[in-house]
Structure formats: structure tokens, C-alpha cells
Amino acid sequence: MSTNKNLLVELFVEELPPKALKKLGEAFASTLAASLQSQGLVAAGAKVTPFASPRRLAVHVEGVAGKAADKAVQQKLMPVAVALDASGAPTPALLKKLAALGADASAVPNLKRTGDGKAEALFLDSVVPGATLAEGLQRALDEAIAKLPIPKVMSYQLADGWSSVNFVRPAHGLVALHGEAVVEIKALGLSAGRTTQGHRFEAAVSPVTLRDADSYAAQLESEGAVIASFDARRAEIARQLAAKATEQGLQPIDDEALLDEVTALVERPNVLLCRFEPEFLAVPQECLILTMKANQKYFPLLDAAGRLTHQFLVVSNIRPADASAVTGGNERVVRPRLADAKFFFDQDRKRSLADRVGGLDKVVYHNKLGTQGERSGRVRAIARRIGDQLGGAVLADAADRAALLAKADLLTDMVGEFPELQGVMGGYYARHDGEHEDIALAIEDHYRPRFAGDALPRNPVGLAVALADKLETLAGLFGIGQVPTGDKDPFALRRHALGVIRMLVEGGLPLDIHRLVGDAFAAFGPAHGQAQAEVGFFLRERLAGWLREQGYSVQEVEAVVESRPERWAEIPKRLAAVRAFAALPEAASLAAANKRVGNILKKSEAGAAVDVQPALLKEAAEAALFDALGAVQPAADAAFERGDYTESLLALAALKVPVDAFFDGVMVNADDAALRNNRLALLRRLHAAMNRVADLSRLAA
Known part of the structure; x- marks a missing residue:
């Protein structure tokens, strides 16, 4: 060995x-x-x-x-009837098979006979040498x-x-x-x-x-002056960045992707301090940071308040005794980049965003959905409706104005050079134009959240426009059949859906999801029924996935989402209520009964009575359930109306005994039609009372 x-x-x-x-x-x-x-x-x-x-x-x-190590293997050869003749001698077929495996007739006495299915077969034991x-x-x-x-x-x-x-x-x-x-x-x-x-x-x-x-x-x-380990080299760069920044009382920008990329560019990292002219700081810091990171792979330095300074760090691949040539070269290289950014910024401010809006009619958004100008019109219509629902005419007007100007920065030189800055530059230019700060913030934020974990828009105007922008995208693209499939999502519609969900749930917006989707499709005109249903399903599917990622169980999520609540801002409270209800000793029995009620009602005839007639409650158990419902439902409904979903569900626990007694002692499908319909009406009332907060049948095992 x-x-x-x-x-x-x-x-x-x-x-x-x-x-x-x-x-x-x-x-x-x-x-x-x-x-x-x-x-x-x-x-x-x-x-x-x-x-x-x-x-x-x-x-x-x-x-x-x-x-x-060598391996012992057992290989099936062929059925005994084929391998041996009547006298037990090997047949030509067996000898040929053995020869193919590097053995000969001498191996025949050592072959094993083992039952294999209907007939015995011969097996060859051998040792395969290890590689x-x-x-x-x-x-x-x-x-x-x-x-x-x-x-x-x-x-x-x-x-x-x-x-x-x-x-x-x-x-x-x-x-x-x-x-x-x-x-x-x-x-x-x-x-x-x-x-x-x-x-x-x-x-x-x-x-x-x-x-x-x-x-x-x-x-x-x-000997080679190379740190071969990627992780060790990355850690050394991070250490040097932090040390050099601390010497200046500053901090390097936090960018994991940039750190990875720079680690992949150098073998022997040497972090050096460089500077540019302070007058460039008059340009929005997002522009300067982006050009330094994206074009030069530099690490901008920020002060304690997170403001950009005129100093930055470079990661050199060499360690000369005199680094002035390296720092001077990097300072010379970055200067034209910053000068370009300053030029774009100065030129862009010579025209207001409002003056640029008309140019959006010449920019194609999608060949089936028209221009950016047409798209802005749709976003304005949706944003105005959302604004009206959230804050009346004042918010509607502000959302309309922000939506009008939101895409105008697409026509600026700065966004043409740095598409990542769309929205951000619109906010700067809006302030320069004298627009209200709420409008400027809304323009800056209307793409948020751009990715998982990104911040939400910071004010109601921004929330209205961001919601409108994402809903218009979903409605438009679903309307022309551009639906995500598998891992293909070229228009990032899953990300747009998640943005809608987070704004409604985390933002606590008192908006009806069905009305929102309807308003989005209304901006495109009539005849989008199928696509509208698909968007609703898509949003619910993404909502369920997102909630599971937040740590809720599949049953909890299904119970709430499948009950189709209109206001998603209430979902966290509904989930908390379901979790509290599920912890009750009565929960399992009530959930199973609820599932049974649902199945009975699905099979019942459509013409059953709507109201329960007390005079037709013949059995003691059904009368007891009717009385219990009468006692419990007012408290459960009152709690529901004031938004106390946990209290509403907990009140239902008192129904366990009468519900169990009802199913033990009452035949729902009685021969007498009047009795049958009355009992179905009682079950309908029970079902409605139990499922206002969530579909409790989803908790049944």
C-alpha cells in the first residue's frame, strides 16, 4: 500500500x-x-x-x-443453461465471454451459480486493480x-x-x-x-x-512575489485599504464585487493613496464614484458622514521604493474621466427636465408598446390613481408631476454615459430646476427597489410612482405575451413583482391589489382579461415565495395567500394570527373540520338557502352550533374589523366542541330538501366566519 x-x-x-x-x-x-x-x-x-x-x-x-485500493467485483456472465452443456462442460459462448474478460476455461470451476430471476446464472469474481x-x-x-x-x-x-x-x-x-x-x-x-x-x-x-x-x-x-490564494490576496487588499483609509481618518467605499475584481487583477497588491482636484466634488458624488469604480477600479474614500472626498485608493501590482510615479500616473488618468463627468453635468443643467419630456416621444420603449413618451403617459395615469387613493388630490398631482419628469433624464448626457445613474441624475436635475423636494426624491427613487434588499422609495410620491412604473411594466409585457419562463426573465419581471410586493407589504400601503392591477391594465385600454389574470397569479406566486423566504411555513403562507386578501399590507398581521391560532390545542380539529365543510359546500347544489332558519334546526347539535356561532361571530367580526386578526381567530376556538358535535350527530345531506338546505346554509355561515382571516383548511394535516 x-x-x-x-x-x-x-x-x-x-x-x-x-x-x-x-x-x-x-x-x-x-x-x-x-x-x-x-x-x-x-x-x-x-x-x-x-x-x-x-x-x-x-x-x-x-x-x-x-x-x-484494488476492488473486488462480481460480474454476471450468462444463464447456466446457455453457459454449460448437458454434461456440465463450458459452451463456446461461455469461453468467448471469459476470453473477453481476460480469463479462460480454467476459471470455470470457480464460477458462482446464483439465482437471477427465473433462471440460475453464472457470475465471475475478479479483482480490478486500483488506478x-x-x-x-x-x-x-x-x-x-x-x-x-x-x-x-x-x-x-x-x-x-x-x-x-x-x-x-x-x-x-x-x-x-x-x-x-x-x-x-x-x-x-x-x-x-x-x-x-x-x-x-x-x-x-x-x-x-x-x-x-x-x-x-x-x-x-x-521567491515569486505572488500571493497565490485568491482569499488570502483579497484579505490582504482589504487590510491595506482599511489601514490606508484610517491613516487619513476616512473609510473606503464598501463594494464586494469591486474587491473581487481587483483581487483578480493583481498578484502582489500594494494600496496607494491618490488625490484629485477638490473642485470636481461639485459634481454629484454618484457620478464620480461610478466613474472611478467602473472605469478605473479605484476605491473612493468617504468621510464619516458618507460624503465623497477628493482622495481615493488604488491597488497597484508593484511595490517600487518610490511610488510617486504610480500615484502620479493614476491621478493623471482619472482627471479626464472626472472632467468628462463635470462637463456632462454642466451641459445637462442647461436644459430643464420639463423641456426634455417631449423628446421621449422619439425614444422607442418596445416595438409593441410604443415610445418612452407613451409609456410615461401610462405611468402618469396609474400613479395619479395610486396617489389619489393614498392621499387625495394633492398627492395625485405630485405623483403625476413626478411621473411626467421621471424618465426625462434618459435624454441627458450623464445618463447616456452612465445608464446606472438613471433616476439618480433626474433627482439632481429636478432640484436644479426648482422642483419640490418631494418630486426630486420621487424621481430619484422611482426605480426602487432595484434588487433584493434595496431600500424602498422614501416618500409617498416616490412610492406611488415606483408602484406605477413596475405595474405598468408587468401589465405591458404580460399583455404582449412576454411572460417569464423557467430561468428566462429578460425583462426582470420577477424583480418588478418583488418590488411591488415589498412596497405594499413593507411599506404598509392601504391599497387593494386587485384594483392596482386593474388600473395598470386600464392604462393600456380594454381587452386584457387573460393577461390581467396572469399578472394576478404571477404576483401571488412571487408573494408566496417571498413570504417563505421570510421564514413562514408553507401551510401558513398558503392559508393567508390562498384566501386572496385584497390589502397585502395586512399580510404580516394575518400570518401572525395564523401562527397564534395554529398553536391552540383546538387548531387541528377546527382546521380539519373547516376542510370538511369546504368539501361539502363544493359538492352542494347551487340553490341552497342563504339564511339559516332557526325553526328548521331539528337536531340539538345543529341548534347548539347555531347558538355558538351567534355568540362567537360578533366578537370575531369586531376584532377583524379593527384589524386585530389574532383576536379574531382566537375567538373561533370556542367553536371546536359544537363543530365536533355537529359532525358526530347531524346528517347534512338529509332527504328533506328544506332541512338539507338549512344545514348547508349553517355550514356556509360557519365557513365564512372561519375563513375571513385565512383559509384555515390549509392547516389541516
């Missing part, structure tokens, strides 16, 4: 795509280790350490065997390369001038070390060795000759 040793595999390549590097490194390591495990070369749970730098993908796996590390690692490396989540494959020619291979970037080196020994494998036209390259400019030794698998990270750092 060979001794287990640690394994190191590295592919040295040209600069990898930075936004994909982290995922490539993790996939390379996990796939290669999983393949080794499946071949019996490494134990389950062995420690696997991925490495990923701009020019390398590598993995360190602990406890890898030089050879996998050697060279064989298994070759297979694992081939699989890891084939399964890499490569964004875009390159085809390049090998050194022989004839062969070509496809990979994410041209590969120039392969390392495979099992302990101190090189494992002889090949990949991408390369043979494995023990040498790799360090930093392009700052490596102390070139190439770096690795002593063994365990010295990889340490040697690369000390």
Missing part, C-alpha cells in the same frame, strides 16, 4: 478574465478533487485548498494515495479542464506549429507534485514539471522551482 502524500497541481496561463477568476479557481479545485475521490485516490472530506491568481489556477489536496495516481490524476485533470465554467473559449496554436487547443487563455506551464515527486501527466500540450513563474517584474527567482507540494504558496510568495 503506497504512502499517502499531499498533491499540488497548477496550470500557469496568460491573464485570466478577472470577473470569472474566483469561479474558475473554485471549479478547477473542486472538480479535480471530486474526480480523485471517485477513483479512490483520496478520502472523502480530505482538505482541498484552491489557488487562483491572474496567471494561474491551482489546487492542493491532502492525503492523496499513490495508487487506489495509479498518474492514471487517476490525468483523468481528473482532463475532467477539471473540460468542466471549467469558461466565459469564452480561445483557440490557440501549440509550439509544434501544427496542433491547436481550446482553453480560456493560452497555457504555458503545468505542475504536478505528489509530495516531492513529479507526477507524469499532460494537458493542453504541456508535460508536468516542478517549475512555475512568479511575478512578471518583482520575482526574486525566475523560474520558481518548487521543492514539494506543501511549499507551493510559501515559495511563490517569498
Whole structure:
């Protein structure tokens, strides 16, 4: 049995795509280790350490065997009747099968006879030799390369001038070390060795000759000036950013995606402090921050109040004794970017948003839904109705004005250069134009929430316009059949639906969802019945999913959502009430009875009486239920009307005994039609009383 040793595999390549590097490194390591495990070369749970730098993908796996253990296998050959003749001698068919498996007639006496279905069959016991590390690692490396989540494959020619291979970037080196020994494998036209390259400019030794698998990270750092681990390099950048910012009494902007991208661009991070001219701070800080982050990969520095300062941090890949050339170069590079932003801002303010509105009629929104101007008209109509419901004519007028101006910043130079700033720039320009602060905030916020966890609009005007904008999008696109399918959602309609849900529920808006959807479709004109129903179903489906993510059970969510409440702002209170009711000892029995009542009513004839006639209550149990309902319902209804849903449901607990007695002692479907209809009317009243807050039958086991 060979001794287990640690394994190191590295592919040295040209600069990898930075936004994909982290995922490539993790996939390379996990796939290669999983393949080794499946071949019996490494134990389950062995420690696997991925490495990923701009020019390398590598993995360190602990406890890898030089050879996998042999495996005993039993292989079915054929039925005994086919394998042996009448005298028990092997038939030609059996000898041929044995030969194909590397055995001969001498194996026949050792074959096992075992019942298999209707007939006995012969089985051959054999031992399959375990894979050697060279064989298994070759297979694992081939699989890891084939399964890499490569964004875009390159085809390049090998050194022989004839062969070509496809990979994410041209590969120039392969390392495979099992302990101190090189494992002889090949990949991408390369043979494995023990040498790799360090930093392009700052490596102390070139190439770096690795002593063994365990010295990889340490040697690369000390001799090659490279931090090979993505996580370690990221942590070092974060540490340097925080330290350099603290020296200035400032804080770097928090951006995990930017930190990941910069980690993928450098091998030996060195954070440096740079500055730009303070006069650029007259430009909205969102513009400056975006241009520094997106175009230059810089980290803007903020003061304690979160305001942008004229200082920023860069992550250099070199550590010169005198860094002035590096900082000066970065300061020169950023200046034209900031000057462009200032120019756009100054030019845009020469025309008001109101002056730009007419230009939206020339911008196509969707070839089946018209222009941005037409869309703005629809959003205005919906926003005015929402505003009227939330705050009367004053709020309706404000929502109308904000909706009129909300899309005008799409025609500005700044948004043309930075589409991510739409809405934000509209808010700045609205203030410059002298619009009321409520209008400016609404324009700025009307795309919110843009993503899960994003803040909601900050005032009622913004909520009205944001709701209108998302509802118009849903109604328009569902109306032309652009419905999300599977994982395809090109217009982000699931995100729009979630935004509507969060504004209604978290914003506590006293709005009727059915009326909202109806108003949205009304803005498009008549004949959208099917699409309107689809939007309603889509919103309920997203609502149920969102509530489950908040920690409510499937039964709790179904009980509330399937009862079709009109005002979703009340849903948290309804869910709390259902949870409190479900904890009662009477809950299970009442939920089961409620389900039974529902099934009976579904099957009953349509012409049953509407009102219960006390004179027809012949059985003591039905009279007792009628009396109990009369005693309980007023309190339950009063609690419901004042919004105390928990109290409303808890009041129903008193019905358990009379409900159980009713089903034990009363035949609902009596032969006498008058009695039958009266009992159905009693059950209808019971059903209505029990299901005002939620559909309690959903709690039944």
C-alpha cells in the first residue's frame, strides 16, 4: 500500500478574465478533487485548498494515495443453461465471454451459480486493480479542464506549429507534485514539471522551482512575489485599504464585487493613496464614484458622514521604493474621466427636465408598446390613481408631476454615459430646476427597489410612482405575451413583482391589489382579461415565495395567500394570527373540520338557502352550533374589523366542541330538501366566519 502524500497541481496561463477568476479557481479545485475521490485516490472530506491568481489556477489536496485500493467485483456472465452443456462442460459462448474478460476455461470451476430471476446464472469474481495516481490524476485533470465554467473559449496554436487547443487563455506551464515527486501527466500540450513563474517584474527567482507540494504558496510568495490564494490576496487588499483609509481618518467605499475584481487583477497588491482636484466634488458624488469604480477600479474614500472626498485608493501590482510615479500616473488618468463627468453635468443643467419630456416621444420603449413618451403617459395615469387613493388630490398631482419628469433624464448626457445613474441624475436635475423636494426624491427613487434588499422609495410620491412604473411594466409585457419562463426573465419581471410586493407589504400601503392591477391594465385600454389574470397569479406566486423566504411555513403562507386578501399590507398581521391560532390545542380539529365543510359546500347544489332558519334546526347539535356561532361571530367580526386578526381567530376556538358535535350527530345531506338546505346554509355561515382571516383548511394535516 503506497504512502499517502499531499498533491499540488497548477496550470500557469496568460491573464485570466478577472470577473470569472474566483469561479474558475473554485471549479478547477473542486472538480479535480471530486474526480480523485471517485477513483479512490483520496478520502472523502480530505482538505482541498484552491489557488487562483491572474496567471494561474491551482489546487492542493491532502492525503492523496499513490495508487487506489484494488476492488473486488462480481460480474454476471450468462444463464447456466446457455453457459454449460448437458454434461456440465463450458459452451463456446461461455469461453468467448471469459476470453473477453481476460480469463479462460480454467476459471470455470470457480464460477458462482446464483439465482437471477427465473433462471440460475453464472457470475465471475475478479479483482480490478486500483488506478495509479498518474492514471487517476490525468483523468481528473482532463475532467477539471473540460468542466471549467469558461466565459469564452480561445483557440490557440501549440509550439509544434501544427496542433491547436481550446482553453480560456493560452497555457504555458503545468505542475504536478505528489509530495516531492513529479507526477507524469499532460494537458493542453504541456508535460508536468516542478517549475512555475512568479511575478512578471518583482520575482526574486525566475523560474520558481518548487521543492514539494506543501511549499507551493510559501515559495511563490517569498521567491515569486505572488500571493497565490485568491482569499488570502483579497484579505490582504482589504487590510491595506482599511489601514490606508484610517491613516487619513476616512473609510473606503464598501463594494464586494469591486474587491473581487481587483483581487483578480493583481498578484502582489500594494494600496496607494491618490488625490484629485477638490473642485470636481461639485459634481454629484454618484457620478464620480461610478466613474472611478467602473472605469478605473479605484476605491473612493468617504468621510464619516458618507460624503465623497477628493482622495481615493488604488491597488497597484508593484511595490517600487518610490511610488510617486504610480500615484502620479493614476491621478493623471482619472482627471479626464472626472472632467468628462463635470462637463456632462454642466451641459445637462442647461436644459430643464420639463423641456426634455417631449423628446421621449422619439425614444422607442418596445416595438409593441410604443415610445418612452407613451409609456410615461401610462405611468402618469396609474400613479395619479395610486396617489389619489393614498392621499387625495394633492398627492395625485405630485405623483403625476413626478411621473411626467421621471424618465426625462434618459435624454441627458450623464445618463447616456452612465445608464446606472438613471433616476439618480433626474433627482439632481429636478432640484436644479426648482422642483419640490418631494418630486426630486420621487424621481430619484422611482426605480426602487432595484434588487433584493434595496431600500424602498422614501416618500409617498416616490412610492406611488415606483408602484406605477413596475405595474405598468408587468401589465405591458404580460399583455404582449412576454411572460417569464423557467430561468428566462429578460425583462426582470420577477424583480418588478418583488418590488411591488415589498412596497405594499413593507411599506404598509392601504391599497387593494386587485384594483392596482386593474388600473395598470386600464392604462393600456380594454381587452386584457387573460393577461390581467396572469399578472394576478404571477404576483401571488412571487408573494408566496417571498413570504417563505421570510421564514413562514408553507401551510401558513398558503392559508393567508390562498384566501386572496385584497390589502397585502395586512399580510404580516394575518400570518401572525395564523401562527397564534395554529398553536391552540383546538387548531387541528377546527382546521380539519373547516376542510370538511369546504368539501361539502363544493359538492352542494347551487340553490341552497342563504339564511339559516332557526325553526328548521331539528337536531340539538345543529341548534347548539347555531347558538355558538351567534355568540362567537360578533366578537370575531369586531376584532377583524379593527384589524386585530389574532383576536379574531382566537375567538373561533370556542367553536371546536359544537363543530365536533355537529359532525358526530347531524346528517347534512338529509332527504328533506328544506332541512338539507338549512344545514348547508349553517355550514356556509360557519365557513365564512372561519375563513375571513385565512383559509384555515390549509392547516389541516
